[in-house]
Amino acid sequence: MRLRIAPSPTGILHLGNLYSTVINAIFCSKYNSRLILRIEDTDPQRNKTHAIREIYNVLDKIKINIDESSKKPGLYGPYKQSERIHIYKFYIKKLLKVGGGFFCRCSFKRVNILKKMNLALGDSPTYDGKCLSHKYLTGKIRLKVPKTGTYIGDYKTNWSNIDMQVLWSNSKPTFHFANVVDDQLMKISHVIRGRDWLPSLPKHILINTYLGFKTPRYHHMPLICDKKRLKLSKRLNNIGFYGLIGLGIIPEAILKYLISIVVGVDMKDISEAVLNFNIGGIKQQNIYIDLKKLILINKVCLSRIIFDVNSFITNLIKKECINKTISLCARKSLILHDIYKLMSFIFWDYKLIKMIFMSNTEYLLLNLLLIEYKKLDNWSKSNLQNIHKNLSKYLGLNIRTFCTILTPIIGGRNNISLYDAYIIIGQTNIITRVSIILDKRFSQSNQNI
Numbered sequence: 030m031r032l033r034i035a036p037s038p039t040g041i042l043h044l045g046n047l048y049s050t051v052i053n054a055i056f057c058s059k060y061n062s063r064l065i066l067r068i069e070d071t072d073p074q075r076n077k078t079h080a081i082r083e084i085y086n087v088l089d090k091i092k093i094n095i096d097e098s099s100k101k102p103g104l105y106g107p108y109k110q111s112e113r114i115h116i117y118k119f120y121i122k123k124l125l126k127v128g129g130g131f132f133c134r135c136s137f138k139r140v141n142i143l144k145k146m147n148l149a150l151g152d153s154p155t156y157d158g159k160c161l162s163h164k165y166l167t168g169k170i171r172l173k174v175p176k177t178g179t180y181i182g183d184y185k186t187n188w189s190n191i192d193m194q195v196l197w198s199n200s201k202p203t204f205h206f207a208n209v210v211d212d213q214l215m216k217i218s219h220v221i222r223g224r225d226w227l228p229s230l231p232k233h234i235l236i237n238t239y240l241g242f243k244t245p246r247y248h249h250m251p252l253i254c255d256k257k258r259l260k261l262s263k264r265l266n267n268i269g270f271y272g273l274i275g276l277g278i279i280p281e282a283i284l285k286y287l288i289s290i291v292v293g294v295d296m297k298d299i300s301e302a303v304l305n306f307n308i309g310g311i312k313q314q315n316i317y318i319d320l321k322k323l324i325l326i327n328k329v330c331l332s333r334i335i336f337d338v339n340s341f342i343t344n345l346i347k348k349e350c351i352n353k354t355i356s357l358c359a360r361k362s363l364i365l366h367d368i369y370k371l372m373s374f375i376f377w378d379y380k381l382i383k384m385i386f387m388s389n390t391e392y393l394l395l396n397l398l399l400i401e402y403k404k405l406d407n408w409s410k411s412n413l414q415n416i417h418k419n420l421s422k423y424l425g426l427n428i429r430t431f432c433t434i435l436t437p438i439i440g441g442r443n444n445i446s447l448y449d450a451y452i453i454i455g456q457t458n459i460i461t462r463v464s465i466i467l468d469k470r471f472s473q474s475n476q477n478i
């Protein structure tokens with residue numbers, strides 16, 4: 030059997046991705062199957078190379094064994110979608126030839142309005158098939174979906190609810206098409222993925238049928254949600270792997286925690302987890318992150334770890350920043366001990382962030398900051414100063430008050446300048462910290478209701 034994980038290099042490998050990765054890894058270990066890593070990089074993304082490297086790093090750190098990837102090619106490469114465009118071209122032509130697709134020349138605006146109108150009327154947001162009869166020879170390519178009848182499978186629905194998905198646009202496949210073609214050509218036998226893909230299942234089955242492919246066995250797993258039981262796509266989503274590392278949680282604990290969610294009990298590692306694993310036995314309710322449980326597992330892991338000082342600190346800040354941090358703190362110190370005390374901004378303790386009372390302005394400010402920080406391409410002092418200057422002006426705050434509001438992000442007042450601390454702590458960790466601070470305010474307002 031062959032399984033795959035197929036992350037997109039978007040920068041953050043969040044817990045949902047890792048959860049699904051761990052299920053795949055346990056399945057492979059139990060049934061002696063091969064696990065393939067395919068990078069779904071057909072969408073232009075920022076920092077693509079960097080993000081791909083991070084995917085490998087994270088898998089390496091949580092010790093997920095990959096059998097085939099760009100680094101370890103097997104017989105079914107390339108393993109990056111951006112290198113497979115010629116393959117998709119061949120199959121999209123085939124799809125048109127067998128009548129499974131048609132050209133659409135509707136504007137994005139038209140389709141958008143159409144879908145919004147459908148939603149307002151309580152219907153599924155689907156394309157209306159306007160171009161079906163036109164027989165255009167250029168444009169986007171959409172999937173031809175039966176007009177009547179019902180799809181019956183793991184997900185039962187009327188075909189009229191299924192969108193005529195765009196499969197090809199701007200000389201490239203969209204996710205749905207590339208994904209199905211790759212699973213076939215890479216001989217994937219089982220697809221284990223999140224339940225959020227369930228509504229797309231009829232489309233995937235249809236593409237498989239048109240192209241004469243053998244459909245893999247699909248398993249849809251519950252989703253990881255935040256405390257409000259929303260899909261993990263809101264604020265806590267920012268706390269991806271590196272966000273948790275920045276909070277002082279070690280990779281081993283993250284793996285153990287995810288295993289405990291999958292098999293329902295605490296297990297030492299993946300090889301032990303196979304004993305309790307049954308793909309059909311995974312409960313279908315959504316799962317929410319229990320930070321307290323994760324910390325308890327972390328505590329057990331820490332008590333058993335044999336530390337080496339270097340790797341311990343590089344868990345928290347980048348290697349190249351260590352010397353810079355020490356000399357920065359040394360410049361402000363009278364005695365050696367001061368250096369350690371000043372370095373406390375690295376060891377931000379989220380447990381100390383209790384329910385925070387925040388005025389509406391502060392709350393708004395932190396939310397706006399979060400948006401700006403996420404957008405920032407180059408995490409530099411001058412860029413950060415610009416953001417802060419503009420926002421303080423926008424909210425009518427003087428820069429001093431403004432900086433006071435930011436103090437908790439760097440762990441309270443100390444002699445280190447805000448910007449030095451920001452650069453060393455880094456973008457991912459600052460985003461995590463702001464998210465957690467906002468979340469505490471959020472919990473408080475929730476409890477008051």
Ligand SMILES: [Zn+2]
Nearest residue numbers: 133134135160
């Ligand atoms: Zn059209």
